[in-house]
Amino acid sequence: MSLRSLSLAVLFAAAVPAxxxxxxxxxxxxxxxxxxxxxxxxxxxxxxxxxxxxxGGVWVGKDSGIPNVRGIRSDVVAALxxxxxxxxxxxxxxxxxxxxxxxxxxxxxxxxxxxxxxGAIEPNTFGTDEYFDFVDQVGADAxxxxxxxxxTVKEAADWMAYMTADQRSSAxxxxxxxxxxxxxxxxxxxLGNETWGCGGNMRPEYYVDLLKRHARFDRNYxxxxxxxxxxxxxxxxxxxxxxxxxxxxxxxxxxxDWTWSIEGLSLHSYTVPQWPPSLPSVGFGExxxxxxxxxxxxxxxxxxxHSAIMDKYDPKKEVALVVDEWGVWLKEDPGTPEGFLxxxxxxxxxxxxxxxxxxxxxxxxxxxxANIAQMVNVLxxxxxxxxxxxxxTPTYWVHQMYVPMQNATFVPVKFAQGEYRYGxxxxxxxxxxxxxxxxxxxHVALVNLDPHVAKSVELTAPSEQFGSAKxxxxxxxxxxxxxxxxxxxTVEPRPIEAKVRGGKVTVEMPPMAVAVFDxx
Numbered sequence: 001m002s003l004r005s006l007s008l009a010v011l012f013a014a015a016v017p018a019x020x021x022x023x024x025x026x027x028x029x030x031x032x033x034x035x036x037x038x039x040x041x042x043x044x045x046x047x048x049x050x051x052x053x054x055x056g057g058v059w060v061g062k063d064s065g066i067p068n069v070r071g072i073r074s075d076v077v078a079a080l081x082x083x084x085x086x087x088x089x090x091x092x093x094x095x096x097x098x099x100x101x102x103x104x105x106x107x108x109x110x111x112x113x114x115x116x117x118x119g120a121i122e123p124n125t126f127g128t129d130e131y132f133d134f135v136d137q138v139g140a141d142a143x144x145x146x147x148x149x150x151x152t153v154k155e156a157a158d159w160m161a162y163m164t165a166d167q168r169s170s171a172x173x174x175x176x177x178x179x180x181x182x183x184x185x186x187x188x189x190x191l192g193n194e195t196w197g198c199g200g201n202m203r204p205e206y207y208v209d210l211l212k213r214h215a216r217f218d219r220n221y222x223x224x225x226x227x228x229x230x231x232x233x234x235x236x237x238x239x240x241x242x243x244x245x246x247x248x249x250x251x252x253x254x255x256x257d258w259t260w261s262i263e264g265l266s267l268h269s270y271t272v273p274q275w276p277p278s279l280p281s282v283g284f285g286e287x288x289x290x291x292x293x294x295x296x297x298x299x300x301x302x303x304x305x306h307s308a309i310m311d312k313y314d315p316k317k318e319v320a321l322v323v324d325e326w327g328v329w330l331k332e333d334p335g336t337p338e339g340f341l342x343x344x345x346x347x348x349x350x351x352x353x354x355x356x357x358x359x360x361x362x363x364x365x366x367x368x369x370a371n372i373a374q375m376v377n378v379l380x381x382x383x384x385x386x387x388x389x390x391x392x393t394p395t396y397w398v399h400q401m402y403v404p405m406q407n408a409t410f411v412p413v414k415f416a417q418g419e420y421r422y423g424x425x426x427x428x429x430x431x432x433x434x435x436x437x438x439x440x441x442x443h444v445a446l447v448n449l450d451p452h453v454a455k456s457v458e459l460t461a462p463s464e465q466f467g468s469a470k471x472x473x474x475x476x477x478x479x480x481x482x483x484x485x486x487x488x489x490t491v492e493p494r495p496i497e498a499k500v501r502g503g504k505v506t507v508e509m510p511p512m513a514v515a516v517f518d519x520x
Contacts, residue, residue: 023418024456025416025457028414028415029434030462030463031434031461031464032463034411036365036409037407037409038405038409039367040407041086042370043083044087044089045088045372045374045382047089047376048090048095048117049114049122050095050340051340057076057376057385059072059073059126070130070133072130072133072134072137073385075390076385077138080138084403086140087143088138088143088375089324090143090145092116094198095114097149097192097198100151103127104126107178109123109125110124111124116339118338129179129180142186142188144163146159149192157218164220164221183224184222185229187225188264191211191214191218193236204248208248211235211236211260215260216260218233233261234263234264235266237249238268239267239268246310250319264319264321264368265319266323267302267303267321267324268323269325270325270327271292271299278331279291279331280331281330281343282346287422289451290422290423290425290427291425292328292352293352293449294427296355299355299356300362317366321363323367323370324371327379330343330379346394346479347481348480349394350393352380353372354402354431354447357398357402357433372395381393391488394474397493404443407438409435411442415432431447432444441518441519442464444519445515446514447513447514448509448510448514450512454511457506457509458505459506460504466503466505466520467520469498469499471515474491474513475491475511476491496508
């Protein structure tokens with residue numbers, strides 16, 4: 001055993017109190033009952049002009065000593081490619097409804113004030129063309145939010161023309177003059193952002209009138225986008241449990257004529273036990289851990305509630321529910337600028353991410369896209385940067401472990417959740433999902449929420465006999481363990497032994513852990 005392996009073994013052993021006794025968990029996989037496809041777009045990212053999410057996190061400039069390609073950080077691009085990011089939502093967020101795209105194209109950029117986020121100066125150095133260069137380097141699709149709050153239909157339509165029209169038009173010629181002759185592809189188009197709040201404080205009926213105009217006139221001129229590659233138009237939908245937007249938008253959609261339509265309805269739902277966010281991202285105890293996880297599990301019923309309303313107007317499930325802002329929102333880290341929303345990322349947050357991915361998979365018939373907030377340096381980021389340094393957070397590693405779920409087929413499972421209790425809070429002890437990847441291999445994702453008790457897990461499928469199994473686990477010395485620039489590898493995945501006997505798989509799973517199994 002290497003010194004590194006020995007150190008990890010000591011850490012993981014220390015995570016389980018000596019008095020704890022492993023609990024038995026059996027997961028029965030209905031491998032012969034395939035469900036809907038789990039759209040890879042549920043693993044989307046979100047990059048807003050907010051704090052150091054763009055400047056320093058993605059863009060360093062062509063003259064920077066930090067390795068870059070045309071000003072875009074090479075380390076960030078490589079890390080995002082490794083987790084196969086499907087789409088990146090841009091430019092916001094609240095920023096989107098005060099963003100005027102012409103400020104960010106051409107040789108001369110107009111600086112503005114980012115009134116939503118800390119009053120920072122926005123140089124607009126990173127604009128439309130830089131964004132498309134970035135998503136192209138990552139291998140992701142473009143997910144654009146147009147300005148409905150403070151902009152006009154003409155401004156949004158002109159932006160779409162700049163991005164997608166060919167050079168027969170002045171818009172296409174302008175793009176070519178800026179060095180980009182080829183038409184861009186916009187995979188997802190958000191028709192506004194939080195118009196019930198920072199996007200204009202609109203009544204849902206008023207928004208629907210604007211929605212119809214934007215859905216009609218914000219045209220995609222890229223004729224190459226057809227079939228599965230076609231653009232999805234996403235209307236503003238609900239926040240948390242407020243159903244007014246869900247009812248109003250879906251009713252309007254059900255009564256539409258040939259002149260307009262949408263393919264998605266957004267849902268914004270953060271894990272915030274109380275507002276304003278006051279729980280710390282570092283140094284917290286088990287009480288905060290349990291409270292945060294209890295809150296994030298509400299996502300399941302929240303999706304079910306809005307899906308039921310959508311089913312009333314859309315029984316064929318033509319309109320996707322797009323959870324394009326989700327994640328834990330905590331108190332800003334001490335010493336960071338106010339309004340930059342910078343927070344650390346712990347083992348607890350990795351468990352939170354896994355729970356949400358399992359929830360999205362269970363609702364795969366309706367949830368066909370989602371975007372964690374946010375990608376770099378902001379809220380529940382997958383990456384943190386400081387100058388030339390970059391750290392992969394525990395949430396990043398969950399994304400990597402769940403890559404086989406992208407475009408996989410959902411497979412039902414049965415298991416006894418058990419209980420994890422802290423004070424007057426009662427949570428499930430475990431959570432699980434199963435799926436068959438595009439190559440036909442069966443996988444199980446298992447979460448142990450209990451920070452003290454290990455699980456003796458048996459995986460069985462009545463219709464299959466397993467001949468092999470590989471497993472990867474993510475755990476840590478404590479629920480509040482984080483990766484820092486000085487110690488970037490405190491929380492990282494490792495192989496875990498999975499035994500195959502009599503066609504079944506058994507594994508000893510540590511406390512507070514996420515594991516993904518590859519079954520053959």
